[in-house]
Amino acid sequence: LMRYAATHYGVECVGVTVSQEQAKWGAEKAAGLPVRFELTDYREFNPGGSERFDRVASVGMFEHVGHKNYRSYFAVARRSLVEDGLFLLHTIGKNESGGPIDPWIEKYVFPNGALPSVQEIAAASEHDFLVEDWHNFGADYDRTLMAWHERFEAAWPRLKAKYDERFYRMWRYYLLCCAGTFRARDNQLWQ
Numbered sequence: 323l324m325r326y327a328a329t330h331y332g333v334e335c336v337g338v339t340v341s342q343e344q345a346k347w348g349a350e351k352a353a354g355l356p357v358r359f360e361l362t363d364y365r366e367f368n369p370g371g372s373e374r375f376d377r378v379a380s381v382g383m384f385e386h387v388g389h390k391n392y393r394s395y396f397a398v399a400r401r402s403l404v405e406d407g408l409f410l411l412h413t414i415g416k417n418e419s420g421g422p423i424d425p426w427i428e429k430y431v432f433p434n435g436a437l438p439s440v441q442e443i444a445a446a447s448e449h450d451f452l453v454e455d456w457h458n459f460g461a462d463y464d465r466t467l468m469a470w471h472e473r474f475e476a477a478w479p480r481l482k483a484k485y486d487e488r489f490y491r492m493w494r495y496y497l498l499c500c501a502g503t504f505r506a507r508d509n510q511l512w513q
Contacts, residue, residue, distance in 0.1 A: 323379060323381055324337055324348070324352060324357045325348075325351055325352045325355060325357060328352065328355040328356055328357050329355065332356075333356070334356040334357075335352075335355075335356065335357045335358075336357075336358055336359070336360060336373075336375070337357070337358070337359045337360065338359075338360050338362060338364050338367045339359060339360075339361065340361070340362070340363055342361060344359075345359040345361050364383075364387075364395065364398055365391070365394055365395075365398060367398060367402070368398070368401060368402045371401035371402065373402065374402065374403060374404045374407070375402055375403055375404065375407060376403075376404055376407050376408070377403075377407060377408050377409075377410070378399050378402055378403055378407065378408075378409045378410070379409075379410040379412070380399070380409075380410065380411050380412065380413075381410075381412040382412060382413070382414075383413075384411060384412075384413035384438065385413055385414050385432065385435050385436065385437055385438075386432070386434070386435055386436075387436075388434060388436050389436050389438075389442065392438070392442065392443075392445075392446035392447075393446050393449070395446070396446055396447045396449070396450045396451065397449075397450060399450070399451075400450035400451065408454075409451060410513060411443070411447075411512070411513065412511075412512070412513045413437075413438060413443075413511075413512055414437055414463075414509055414510070414511055414512075415437055415438050415439060415440065415443070415509070415510045415511070415512050416437040416438070416439055416508070416509060416510070417439065417507075417508065417509075417510070418439055419439040419441050419442050420439075423435050423436060423437060427496070430492060430496075431496055437509065440512075443512075456512065456513075457512065457513045458510050458511065458512055459511040459512070459513065460504055460507060460509060460510035460511045460512075461504070461507070462511075463501075463504040463509075463511040464501045464502075464504040464505040467497050467498075467500050467501035467504065468497075468501050470497055471494065471497040471498060471501065474493060474494070474497060475494075478490060
């Protein structure tokens, strides 16, 4: 997203991650562009709000902060924005508040992950933000997951020298089951 924005719109971007590998990969992909990565926990980013941005975008991260951190998450986004700045939250969500994540996904794919509900997002963000717009792309995410599955299957002959049959079965199961949850409208994808 940052590389696209910098390339096509000439913006300067800052990415926040706790992953050294992600920061390294991102810096390599964005070499020569006005893009930098901060290797830090989002809760420790911009502690005094000294660095302000016109826009903040969070894509696929909110599912990993946990219910207890929702308020602090939105507070970090708010303190990082200029007065009339915009915040985009892109997250997978669930239809009802509470309840655990799927045990298999919790164990093998997203340990400590949590899918928010509309109510949980609204309650956690209401002190910091006015919701201007809400889109649900959940009905389309089934197609995204099926495309990923198709690419995974096509790439498997090249990958199987590095990964075992268990890895193959687990990722195939994960992609197809998740596609099913979106097809059944049990999970949503919001912006």
